[in-house]
Amino acid sequence: MTQLKIDMDVYKAIEAARESFNESQNDILRRMLLRGTGAIIPPANMQQQGVTVARAERTTGDYGFLLNGQSFSFTSLKSAYRSCLLELAAQDPAFLPNLSKEETSARRIVATDPKELYKKTPHLADEFAEVLTEGWWYDTNLSQQQVESRLQTACKVADLKFGADLTLIFP
Template identity: 30%
Template sequence: MSKRFAEAIEDLARGIGAGSFRSEAEISQGVIKRVLHELGWPVFNVQVVAPEFRIGTRKVDYALCHPAGKPSVLVEVKDLGKADGRGQKQLFEYCFHQGVPIAVLTDGREWSFFLPSGQGSYEERRFARLDFIDDDSSHAAETCERYLNFDRVKSGEARQRAERDYEAFRRQKEAASNYAAVWSRLLGGPDPLLLDLFSEEVGNETGVRPEPESAARFIRNQARAAVASQGKPKRTRTKRRKVAPVPAKVGRGDPPSFTFRGETETFKSGAEVLVAVFDKLASLDPDFCRRYSEQHRGKVRRYVAKSRDLLYPGRHRPASASHRLPGGWWLATHCSNPGKVKRIMKACEVAGLKFGRDVIVHIPVGSRQGETA
């Protein structure tokens, strides 16, 4: 992903926010063509970037073709705020007649990517969405590159990635449908790992680890309250979420791993993943450790500190329970695997990164694998 493309998206976002593109035609010429040009498409070759491409008695705004005259991607352009369900229906009718692998619906600001050959409703076939104004420009550029880069479309790589990401998103949605039942079961037990994590966090905050039965009773009460509240649903308006490409699902038996902006490394333990994430973020930003130390700490201990003694005050821990970070800071590595994931999520907040997109980690939480002694 080029820095120039991200800067072009920032420029377009400013123009969209200022109202510089007032019609579908202005969006098509000023936004869509510029994006396609940045992605390597020969925008003046009407056999490759075909405007008003005719499909039967209908026309789609752009057909991105390879070979010339054969659409690989269809792009339907709408006025700002009009890239809605009606636009999706129209776009899918084009795809049905043409058999196009990837479809894009956009109003210049919001971009939705669909796999027409997928299953279910139009919404269920959408595998990625981005917003030029709300989303980070680097993420927006990376997403467009992933599915619309000229060379990747020609080689078939864009189609393969779209199919993989759609399937991963579909599996994630299927998994999400079981969240409530699994969560209720974990709380009702409660699960030993959940109880251990809760007790550990209480100990970090207060310096006193709760009695197991007391902590378990509290968790069970929370579960009962949650179940009771489900019987009295409140009518609320939900804000539409923007969905980023979902990484391929990681198998339960796969080794711990850390993916940073597409580059993946595997490790022997969850502690090594924790160290790798903090090493990476501290090396990219000299002020990261200071900000993390100030924003995320327990009442009696630090997770990142200038002195190793502040990590486990009043407790003896071996040298392996801490790690020296760039800039002379120290990281506490002794915590449960769910605790490691939680600290990595907090690190992403401090660094201004999106957990699950810019930073992806796999640390087994079904066992204590990788926990420092």
């Protein structure tokens, strides 16, 4: 194995190309590089090609969670939130469809269409909706309190006890 240093936008492009939870980053790169001509669209041209580009993450602190005794840690709230949703989805194939039925007064937690995330303000999808996993989107414009509230709802959907099965480690 060889380690590579990559920019955040390259990492985001790799993750956006993920087709399943079991796929390694090496598998994704192999598919991207060896498909057709092997050309990868440069980040500057990605939006012109209709590819959704995730905004670069800010390093904002030490965030993490414990899920069923397993510890996860991240440098941003957004990364911790996304990873927690993906971990819960990996445990139950019905999790994301069931979670998509849950909503706050103005937003859904996850949706198959980015505009469905923002019931009253669908134009926000262009700036704040990001791919969670293939076929699913999530809102990234959330405060820490909103993330905690959504993860409490996610625990109910996953039949987990918030604070016991899932514990948040936020600053």
